[in-house]
Amino acid sequence: MAKNGKKIGVFDSGLGGLYIARAVRNALPQYDYVYLGDTLNVPYGGRSMEAIYNLSRAAIQYLFEEHECDLVIIGCNTASVTALRKLQQEFLPENYPDRRILGVIVPTLESATELGATQIGLIATEYTVRSKIYDEEIVKITPRAQIYGQPTPLLVPLIENNGEKYMDEVLGDYLEPLIEQGLDSLILGCTHYISIKDKVRELTKHRVRVLSQDEIIPPKLKDYLMRHPEIETRLTKDGTFQCYATDVNPSYIRNVEKLMGPDMPISQATYDFS
Ligand code: DGL
Numbered sequence: 001m002a003k004n005g006k007k008i009g010v011f012d013s014g015l016g017g018l019y020i021a022r023a024v025r026n027a028l029p030q031y032d033y034v035y036l037g038d039t040l041n042v043p044y045g046g047r048s049m050e051a052i053y054n055l056s057r058a059a060i061q062y063l064f065e066e067h068e069c070d071l072v073i074i075g076c077n078t079a080s081v082t083a084l085r086k087l088q089q090e091f092l093p094e095n096y097p098d099r100r101i102l103g104v105i106v107p108t109l110e111s112a113t114e115l116g117a118t119q120i121g122l123i124a125t126e127y128t129v130r131s132k133i134y135d136e137e138i139v140k141i142t143p144r145a146q147i148y149g150q151p152t153p154l155l156v157p158l159i160e161n162n163g164e165k166y167m168d169e170v171l172g173d174y175l176e177p178l179i180e181q182g183l184d185s186l187i188l189g190c191t192h193y194i195s196i197k198d199k200v201r202e203l204t205k206h207r208v209r210v211l212s213q214d215e216i217i218p219p220k221l222k223d224y225l226m227r228h229p230e231i232e233t234r235l236t237k238d239g240t241f242q243c244y245a246t247d248v249n250p251s252y253i254r255n256v257e258k259l260m261g262p263d264m265p266i267s268q269a270t271y272d273f274s
């Protein structure tokens with residue numbers, strides 16, 4: 001077993017979680033971060049539950065063992081809804097009782113309700129909407145609130161393949177019936193959608209509050225670390241940021257450069273996926 005870790009890991013199926021990692025680093029620059037994108041296995045959205053769990057567990061184990069991460073944030077909604085509970089309830093206590101894994105679903109819903117949301121729309125991958133985890137978790141926070149889920153499967157391919165010119169039409173079709181339900185808020189429940197949050201705000205004409213996880217997770221993490229000094233004091237504070245991917249391909253390199261600037265090296269992450 002590896003010695004106690006010291007860094008904050010952020011994991012996503014691909015690129016999207018880098019928006020969250022970047023926002024967290026900007027808000028809390030003192031800590032050391034390791035970002036891992038499982039670019040070899042993206043997208044997770046169409047996979048079986050077992051496959052998503054195994055891929056998530058392997059990625060987290062890699063961050064724990066190879067990078068001394070004490071805390072890992074699963075940036076991916078699809079992995080959060082599928083794997084987080086089992087990872088927290090079985091994998092951690094059995095293998096790494098002192099470490100922590102956090103997801104994005106509960107902080108997002110807490111944030112929504114703190115802002116007074118009760119009629120909450122959710123756009124996300126088919127998998128995330130169908131899992132009903134957002135619906136289950138909101139009831140625990142405030143039974144008054146309701147989730148209106150809309151799977152938006154065309155958005156990830158459009159975002160990944162420079163389909164901006166089709167975006168207004170596709171988004172408009174997805175959003176119109178949702179907005180008609182009388183929503184007060186709309187959750188962007190997929191890390192990819194952070195890149196189109198301005199477009200969604202424009203199309204909804206600011207009639208609903210658009211909740212984007214890059215704006216939600218940094219203050220929630222800050223609050224978590226304040227409430228958990230046993231974790232916070234173990235974290236190293238050299239202000240480093242390292243970026244890893246399971247497949248360092250040209251499109252990933254291009255996108256990382258766009259997001260993080262040209263000086264961000266990307267290293268190959270090699271580990272067993274089974
Ligand atoms: N990053 C995933 C999420 O937040 C979407 C992409 C995928 O299917 O892997 O749901």
